[in-house]
Amino acid sequence: MPAAAAAVAAGLATGPGSRVTRFAKSTAASVTPVRPGKTHTLSPLDNAMERHTVHVVLYCRAAPGLDREQLKESLSEVLSLYPAMTGRLTRREGGEGPPAEAEPAQRGWVVKCNDAGVRMVDARAAATLDEWLATATGDEEMDLLYYEPMGPEPYIWSPFYVQLTEFADKSYALGLSCTHIHNDPTAAALFFQAWAAAHRRTTSTYPPFLHAPAFEVSPASPPPAPPLLAEKSGAASPASADAAAMSSATFHFPAPAVRALLSSLEPGTTPFAALAALFWLRITGAADGERELTLALDFRKRMYAPLPWGYYGSVVHFTCARADLASGLPAVAAALDAHVAGVPEEDLWRAVEWLHARQQQEGAAAGAFQMYGPELTCVALDHVPMYGAEFEAGAPPARVSCRVGGAAGEGLVIVLPAAEVGEARDVVVTLPAEATARVCRDGEVFRHGAQVVFGAKAGKEA
Numbered sequence: 001m002p003a004a005a006a007a008v009a010a011g012l013a014t015g016p017g018s019r020v021t022r023f024a025k026s027t028a029a030s031v032t033p034v035r036p037g038k039t040h041t042l043s044p045l046d047n048a049m050e051r052h053t054v055h056v057v058l059y060c061r062a063a064p065g066l067d068r069e070q071l072k073e074s075l076s077e078v079l080s081l082y083p084a085m086t087g088r089l090t091r092r093e094g095g096e097g098p099p100a101e102a103e104p105a106q107r108g109w110v111v112k113c114n115d116a117g118v119r120m121v122d123a124r125a126a127a128t129l130d131e132w133l134a135t136a137t138g139d140e141e142m143d144l145l146y147y148e149p150m151g152p153e154p155y156i157w158s159p160f161y162v163q164l165t166e167f168a169d170k171s172y173a174l175g176l177s178c179t180h181i182h183n184d185p186t187a188a189a190l191f192f193q194a195w196a197a198a199h200r201r202t203t204s205t206y207p208p209f210l211h212a213p214a215f216e217v218s219p220a221s222p223p224p225a226p227p228l229l230a231e232k233s234g235a236a237s238p239a240s241a242d243a244a245a246m247s248s249a250t251f252h253f254p255a256p257a258v259r260a261l262l263s264s265l266e267p268g269t270t271p272f273a274a275l276a277a278l279f280w281l282r283i284t285g286a287a288d289g290e291r292e293l294t295l296a297l298d299f300r301k302r303m304y305a306p307l308p309w310g311y312y313g314s315v316v317h318f319t320c321a322r323a324d325l326a327s328g329l330p331a332v333a334a335a336l337d338a339h340v341a342g343v344p345e346e347d348l349w350r351a352v353e354w355l356h357a358r359q360q361q362e363g364a365a366a367g368a369f370q371m372y373g374p375e376l377t378c379v380a381l382d383h384v385p386m387y388g389a390e391f392e393a394g395a396p397p398a399r400v401s402c403r404v405g406g407a408a409g410e411g412l413v414i415v416l417p418a419a420e421v422g423e424a425r426d427v428v429v430t431l432p433a434e435a436t437a438r439v440c441r442d443g444e445v446f447r448h449g450a451q452v453v454f455g456a457k458a459g460k461e462a
Helices: 003-009 067-080 129-135 138-144 186-201 229-236 240-244 255-263 270-286 329-344 347-367 435-439 445-447
Strands: 022-029 038-041 051-062 088-093 110-111 118-125 160-166 170-178 244-251 288-299 317-324 377-380 400-403 414-416 425-432 451-454
Touching: 022 067, 022 138, 022 160, 051 138, 051 186, 067 118, 067 160, 067 170, 067 186, 110 186, 118 400, 129 329, 138 244, 138 451, 170 186, 186 400, 229 347, 244 255, 244 435, 255 270, 270 288, 270 329, 270 377, 270 425, 270 435, 270 445, 288 329, 317 329, 317 347, 400 414, 400 425, 425 435
Parallel strands: 118 160, 288 377, 377 414
Antiparallel strands: 022 118, 038 110, 051 170, 051 400, 088 110, 160 170, 244 425, 244 451, 288 317, 414 425
């Protein structure tokens, strides 16, 4: 059977004209067996993310110790530290399912750590890494990732997919896709740090911390619904056609550009608030009136008892910021900073308690709802140490990209660190196609020093 036909038969084919060819699918297993009967209970925050996926791409330049077989070997090594990654999901309903190591059986998703492995896809790209970075579109970058949605039998479905794509110059793109039930973007990005440490046979700076009771709650009475989550849980799901009409682009802001932007704003303004405000204003085009923007904040280090960076799971808190868009960029950025600084930990726990109570009272009947969106949402990830994943000592990634799936509606803006570190930032937008094309032409965005890395498809710019 010809290679192209085999790829189609295996479900590996990319779109017409793609420069990426997927040619094999296999399973990567841990080198260390997991103790029989081990399970990992997922928190209320994890369970709430059922409709979302996380996608991270790490670009590594060619190096003597970087080849496909060595990467597969070190992946199997690091999976020994992540027994939940190689397991399979099962849903516990009203005491059904496997008991979780002396914990009371409660409704929700549980991971059976059964060493089933993660799905591995091999691919090649008909371009060098530099050619790819200079010419690929945001949508084309998704060809470096592989994911199969959960089917009716989750106990045989792999929640994690790793795609190894070799470029023409022997550089590699390492693409990780997973269900958000398991990992938030921070946990997914830091998995690469552990993988790189295993590849170099050293210890990771951010080892995994699998501690299911971290968000264990038992509210004495049904807690009130947080207004934002109540609104989300009652919102109609975007049509599948709306989801298909979303498009992505990545903007790079070099350190001098960010410094110049910050110098035009109020003293103390953070790069996140500055860029979130800039894109909020340019995406909405609103000239007056107070508006709301949903912010997604990683709470690992914002808690009274901070969680380790390597915490395995979701610690994303959604909060609603308000600003008068007619007041201008400096005031809007200041309002975002003030809101972020003032979000109390109690808000996170109220959300956890309400999600837990909803999950226990209704179980699967409650139905997952959209957490990222459908309103415009901005994710703060520029504090996450994404560029520490050195598969070769002294050689950080050339670029790291991150997206969240299932964010149909008004769209998603993700603020990330950039390869130069310091003040430099990358901003990934996933918006309705016409909005993405419009922002990619926005003169005000470029006036502040933006460079389009992965732009909109040419056909969508008209």
